[in-house]
Amino acid sequence: MFDRLSSLVAALTLIAVAAIFAALAGGDALTIVILALAGIVGAAAVYTALPAQLPEPQAPSPVEAPLFSLLRHPDFALWVDQEQEPLIGVDGTIVTIANDAAVRLLGRHIVGADVRTAIRHPAATEWLARIGGEAPLETLNLVDFPRPGQRWTMRVAALSGDDRIIFLSDRTAIDAADRMRSDFVANASHELRTPLAAILGYVETLQDMDGEADGPMRHRFLSIIEREAGRMQQLVIDLLSISRVEADRFRRPTASVDLAAIVRNTIAQLQDSEAARPKDIVARFGTEKQPMLGDEAQLGQLVHNIVSNAMKYGRAGTPVTVELAREGQRIRLSVSDEGDGIAPDHLPRLTERFYRVDEARSRSVGGTGLGLAIVKHISERHQGLLDIESALGKGTRVSVAFPLADGA
Structure with missing residues (x-):
């Protein structure tokens, strides 16, 4: 395809060639001038009619594929309901899916609700307000959730787009076990310390007497020492017994x-x-x-x-x-x-x-x-x-x- 300038050059070249042939053929000067003027007028008409520059051909734009949402895949919903701990899928801040465990914990009404109102806890509200930000969210402890004395943890995993998965884990039993171990050590130490203090006290008293104590008093002190030592011995036996029983509790x-x-x-x-x-x-x-x-x-x-x-x-x-x-x-x-x-x-x-x-x-x-x-x-x-x-x-x-x- 020719643009306007190329067409004008081609037309003037043809006029010049025609005038040269007319002159060689013996035409008079007037004929040659008329022929040249007619060619110029025709070239001007062609120049005006053509566009200044033909548009460049455009490549077809690719069609963007729709964004795939894992949360709406049927296999994902099937997997979610098999999980024992609560899982919540959110699009932005809207709950789009909740497994059976989450429904039992928070209620069926949470699907379609804002996640910041679905999980009602002061610490969770501020944490969930940052769910769409660029900074990763750390694991959050929810104390006294959903009832006093219980503790849950909450963490989030980012998917494509605005999709997120929120994981809730019950830590109540683990905390109770930790407290039980701490209490056990504290109580065992106290129970051993009490008879031991009595034994040491009476032994020191007997040593300070330097043989001055009479037989009945010495016998009474030694009887107390024997009794307290027996208490310590029984306590150690019971501690070993409960330890052995707990070690065997899974073996029928x-x-x-x-x-x-x-x-x-x-x-x-x-x-x-x-x-x-x-x-x-x-x-x-x-x-x-x-x-x-x-x-x-x-x-x-x-x-x-x-x-x-x-x-x-x-x-x-x-x-x-x-x-x-x-x-x-x-x-x-x-x-x-x-x-x-x-x-x-x-x-x-x-x-x-x-x-x-x-x-x-x-x-x-x-x-x-x-x-x-x-x-x-x-x-x-x-x-x-x-x-x-x-x-x-x-x-x-x-x-x-x-x-x-x-x-x-």
């Missing part, structure tokens, strides 16, 4: 044992020992075997702890009743005393380590505060159901129902 026992024989042997050991009130134990079960899968040593300790507690806290001269009774495919061990009983608000905490209803009385009878905690852990390992019933002024009944061996 596989040995076949006779629960009736274990209970019978434990009662005989208590009656032959120097424990208080050995004659108050009343056994009410027959001679038939009660087979189950269990750890004989741990079951013996469980029976010993329950019966010993009943002997310590029941009133002297009243029976400590030990029973074995079948209940379908379970065998229930029950130990009842006729003591002062326990107030209802204390019952849920009796299996906590070092928890005591009456600390002064517990120390006077030699309790370590770990007996029922050990019973609880041994029961759980043997798939037993522990139950504690008590009435003020009437007494307490502790029972554990164990599954019998198949075919028993």
Whole structure:
């Protein structure tokens, strides 16, 4: 294609060529002039008609592909609902998807709502306000969320465009375990320090006397030292016991044992020992075997702890009743005393380590505060159901129902 300048040059060249041929052919001057003028007029007309410059050809513009949203993919929704912890998908600040765990935690109304109102927590509101910014958001701790005493963490993962995924994780149980470990160390240190201080104090007193003390006083001091040392020894034994039981809690026992024989042997050991009130134990079960899968040593300790507690806290001269009774495919061990009983608000905490209803009385009878905690852990390992019933002024009944061996 020619532009205007190229066309003009071509037209003038043709005029010049035509004039030269006319002159060579012998034409007169007037004819040559007229022919030249006509050519110039024609060239001017062509020059005016043509555009100044033809437009450059344009390449076709590519069609932009629509932005893909992972949050709206059906496979993503299928995966989200299989996750155990709450997941929330947001477009900008609007919740577009929430899995079943998130719906149970926050409510079904959160889908389609602003995420800053869906997660109602003062720290979350400020954190979520920065969700669309360039700076990455750090993991956030939500204390007392969604209820007092609970703690959750929240973090976000960025997808394409304005899509985000918010992850919520429940840290309540982990925090409780951490507190339990700290309390356990603190309580164990306190329980060991108390008898140790008494032992050291009386030993120093005996040393300062330089043989001046009479026989009865020296004997009294040595008896106190012996008693406190015994408390420390029992505490160490119980600490080791609960540690071993916790280490075995995920290993189910596989040995076949006779629960009736274990209970019978434990009662005989208590009656032959120097424990208080050995004659108050009343056994009410027959001679038939009660087979189950269990750890004989741990079951013996469980029976010993329950019966010993009943002997310590029941009133002297009243029976400590030990029973074995079948209940379908379970065998229930029950130990009842006729003591002062326990107030209802204390019952849920009796299996906590070092928890005591009456600390002064517990120390006077030699309790370590770990007996029922050990019973609880041994029961759980043997798939037993522990139950504690008590009435003020009437007494307490502790029972554990164990599954019998198949075919028993």
